[in-house]
Amino acid sequence: MDLRERIVAACASGETAAAVAQRFGVCSRTVQRYVERARRDALVPTPIPGRPSRLAREEEAAFVAMLEESPNRTLLLLQEEWQKEWQKRSGVFLPSSTLHDYVKRLGGRYEKRVASPASAVK
Secondary structure, X not given: OOHHHHHHHHHHOOOOHHHHHHHHOOOHHHHHHHHHHHHOOOOOOOOOOOOOOOOOHHHHHHXXXXXXXXXXXXXXXXXXXXXXXXXXXXXXXXXXXXXXXXXXXOOOOOEOOOOOOOOOOO
């Protein structure tokens, strides 16, 4: 049973909104909102706003596999090579910022530079 349904069922059994909110760890206004929505038969979740992800859940495994093929690439090389390679494989163009965000979110690593200059501070 969904959390919304459990909250409404708890209120229907006679518990107060404050007690239900405390029990389920939500705000009492949330409990009231769910009860009102249940009366209108609209307890289904509302869609999440915003643009859908460029990379589908099914494609994430293929993206991680590409990350593992070349783990020591610089971000610049990833942008130059991977954008073309990923577009060939999936048909989806990933802008540089999106590529960076997915690498970071999926736990991948990249080198910012091939070689760093020696530090002048000792």
